[in-house]
Amino acid sequence: MAEAKVWIVGAGLAGLATARRLAQCQIPFGILEASDGVGGRVRTDVVDGFRLDRGFQIYLDAYPEGRRVLDLPALNLKPFTRGVKIRLQGKFQTLVHPREGMLETLRGGLGSIGTFRDKLRLLRLAYELTRGKLDEQLAKPDGLTLDYLRWHGKFTPNMIERFFRPFLRGVFLEPNLTTSSRMFRFVFRMFVRGNATVPALGMQQIPEQIARSLPADSIRFSTRVQGIEPNRIMLQSGERIDAKAVVVATEGPEANRLLGESSLPQVRSCGTITLYFAANHPPESRPILVLNGEGQGIVNNLVVMSAASAEYAPAGQSLVSVSIVGIPDRTDAELDAQVREELRGWYGEGVTGWRLLRIDRIPHALPEQPTDWLEPARRSVRLRPGLYVCGDHRDLASIDGALTSGFRCAQELLEDLHTKRI
Numbered sequence: 001m002a003e004a005k006v007w008i009v010g011a012g013l014a015g016l017a018t019a020r021r022l023a024q025c026q027i028p029f030g031i032l033e034a035s036d037g038v039g040g041r042v043r044t045d046v047v048d049g050f051r052l053d054r055g056f057q058i059y060l061d062a063y064p065e066g067r068r069v070l071d072l073p074a075l076n077l078k079p080f081t082r083g084v085k086i087r088l089q090g091k092f093q094t095l096v097h098p099r100e101g102m103l104e105t106l107r108g109g110l111g112s113i114g115t116f117r118d119k120l121r122l123l124r125l126a127y128e129l130t131r132g133k134l135d136e137q138l139a140k141p142d143g144l145t146l147d148y149l150r151w152h153g154k155f156t157p158n159m160i161e162r163f164f165r166p167f168l169r170g171v172f173l174e175p176n177l178t179t180s181s182r183m184f185r186f187v188f189r190m191f192v193r194g195n196a197t198v199p200a201l202g203m204q205q206i207p208e209q210i211a212r213s214l215p216a217d218s219i220r221f222s223t224r225v226q227g228i229e230p231n232r233i234m235l236q237s238g239e240r241i242d243a244k245a246v247v248v249a250t251e252g253p254e255a256n257r258l259l260g261e262s263s264l265p266q267v268r269s270c271g272t273i274t275l276y277f278a279a280n281h282p283p284e285s286r287p288i289l290v291l292n293g294e295g296q297g298i299v300n301n302l303v304v305m306s307a308a309s310a311e312y313a314p315a316g317q318s319l320v321s322v323s324i325v326g327i328p329d330r331t332d333a334e335l336d337a338q339v340r341e342e343l344r345g346w347y348g349e350g351v352t353g354w355r356l357l358r359i360d361r362i363p364h365a366l367p368e369q370p371t372d373w374l375e376p377a378r379r380s381v382r383l384r385p386g387l388y389v390c391g392d393h394r395d396l397a398s399i400d401g402a403l404t405s406g407f408r409c410a411q412e413l414l415e416d417l418h419t420k421r422i
Contacts, residue, residue, distance in 0.1 A: 005244040006413065007032060007233055009225050009258065012040025013399060014390040015249030016210040017069065017406025018413075023214055025414055031214075032233070032241075034224040037204075038211045040251065041365065042399070044202030047357050048278070049314035051202040055274045055362045056303070056323045059206065062194025063400035064134060065407065075205055077197035078309040081288035086113060087346055088162055088293040095163055097192075113293070114159030125153055129189045137185050138377040145184040146177035166291040169325050170301045173270035173366050180374040186396050196289070200309045206399070228258050231386065245386045245413055245422050249406065252367045252393035259389065267393045269364040273324040275339055277354040282307060282318035283347040290346075297342045298335075300325045320354065332359050367393040381409040385421035388413055 006022060008015045011033035022029045037043065043054045059066070061077055082097030093112045114122075129137060149155050149164055165177060171187055172179040199205035211219070224236040228248070233241040248255050252267025284290060287308035292299050301323045306313035313319040322339055330338070336356050343351045367373075379394045390409035395401035416422045 005029070006247065007241060007243040007245075008247040008249050009228075009233070010040065010249035010251075010254075010391075011035075011038040011207070011211070011219055011221075012249060012251070012391070013042060013207055013210070013402035014392070014394075014406040014409070015040075015247065016207055016214070017403045018247050018249060018390060018410045019214050019218065019406075020069065020210055021407055021410035022413070023218075025410075027414070027417070029218065031219040032223045032225055032235070033219055033221050036221050038219065039204050039207035041362070042203050042207050044204035047276075050276065050278060050317075050319050050357055051305075051312045052276050052319075052358055052360075053198075053203045055272055055360045055365055056301075056321045057203045058196045058198060059203065059399060060190040060194055061197050062190045063398070063403075065400045065403040069210070069403060069407070070206065071209060074209065076200040077195075078200050079195040079197045079287075080303065080308050081286045082195065083288065084163070084167060085284070085288050085290045086162060086166070086293040087290065088112060090345075092290070092346075093293075113162045115156055118156055118159040121153055121155055122159075125188070126192045129185050130192050134186070134189070137189065138182050140182075140185070142371045142375060143181045144177065144371060145172075145179050145181050148181035148184060149177070161295065162293040163291075166293050166300060167289075170289075170291070170323060172369070173272050173325050174368065175325060178370055180369050180371045182374045182377050183369045183396055187398070190400075198305070198308055198312075200311050202312070225258060228387075245388070245416070247409055247413065248387075248389045249391055249409070251364050251391060253364055255389055255391065255393065259383070264383070264389060268368040270366045270368055271327040271361070271363045272365045273327060273335065273362070274360045275322045275324075275335065276357040276360075277320040277322065278313070278357055279318045279320050279350075279354045280316075281350060283320065283343075283350070298324050298328060299339055299342050302343070302346075319357075327361055327363055332356075335359060366397045369397050378404070378408070381405055382412045382416075385416045 006029040008018055008031045011031050019029055019031055045052050084095050086093050095113055149160050169175050225233055226236045227234045228246055231243055248258055256264055256267055282304045284304050290302045299322055303321050304318055305321050306319040340351050381388050381390050381394055388409045390405040392402040395405040
């Protein structure tokens with residue numbers, strides 16, 4: 001690492017993807033990581049024998065860049081049930097995944113979540129968004145997701161409010177469906193083409209797999225960067241590191257701090273809170289995503305993680321993940337009490353006996369992606385020869401976007417080295 005020509009700030013997925021490509025091309029590099037491990041926001045902790053991802057996260061196995069760079073069989077991906085369960089008017093209704101077949105999709109939740117024509121429109125949308133190449137989908141005109149569902153999809157207000165809004169609120173972490181329709185088309189395509197999954201041993205297995213392909217001494221942990229100058233990095237410790245090239249591979253707000261708004265537009269954040277509970281008896285026997293379609297309350301969705309992968313919980317116990325969109329100004333005790341009160345209405349008094357394991361507040365879970373942000377869909381990763389930036393805020397905000405932007409960043413850097421621009 002002492003001979004590094006290139007220094008990467010951040011050992012999240014984007015930084016690791018950049019490093020992986022540089023290692024393949026035998027370019028000396030080093031990674032400076034402020035925390036004690038790889039993964040950035042994609043981390044997993046073991047608490048009382050339970051595997052707790054830092055916030056509710058899933059991996060969509062149809063991600064194209066993930067299929068290209070990850071060893072998916074080695075991750076031992078465990079799928080969630082296709083389709084969703086929706087709490088509506090005091091009852092649970094099920095909407096079947098479009099891939100389960102036309103007849104089952106038309107039967108699923110008929111007359112309660114949406115109309116018969118809504119089910120036909122859902123099948124038509126699934127067909128439209130899975131045709132052709134992804135770049136062709138991204139090249140189509142952009143707009144608000146809400147407008148796309150209303151005017152292109154022609155879905156009824158009931159279908160939008162009872163299914164699309166709670167489902168996409170959990171994906172985009174914003175309640176108004178103002179996210180770019182390009183992002184919607186990408187996400188919906190991934191959900192239809194494949195499965196929502198988690199690695200059997202937790203989400204951190206994804207960055208750790210990439211990190212194992214890098215030279216053993218290439219990452220410096222617990223090393224916080226204070227600032228960046230041309231061809232130099234200043235650490236919080238006072239140390240200065242000379243660099244032929246610098247890659248800023250942090251989450252959006254930290255990239256803004258290091259690079260300044262004159263170099264990088266302000267990245268606005270979407271936040272979320274996840275509460276993890278240990279339960280002796282799971283509220284759901286299947287690993288199905290349960291959505292709040294009531295239009296009130298703070299719970300957005302619930303899923304039993306250990307129903308997907310038994311490794312998420314000790315034998316005889318279940319791990320329940322409950323997600324809230326946004327960061328309400330409440331204490332842990334207040335959040336715990338309100339969530340339990342809501343869920344008792346769903347599952348009865350058994351919720352009272354659940355044991356709270358942890359509450360994760362994640363102010364920057366995703367960058368906002370309004371229509372102007374995704375024009376173009378993939379933003380430049382070269383600020384100038386010798387200075388680069390990558391992350392999900394430079395691409396479609398997802399695990400796949402982080403991996404893609406890291407690869408694009410490495411390719412730009414390699415081109416500049418080859419042409420001697422740096």
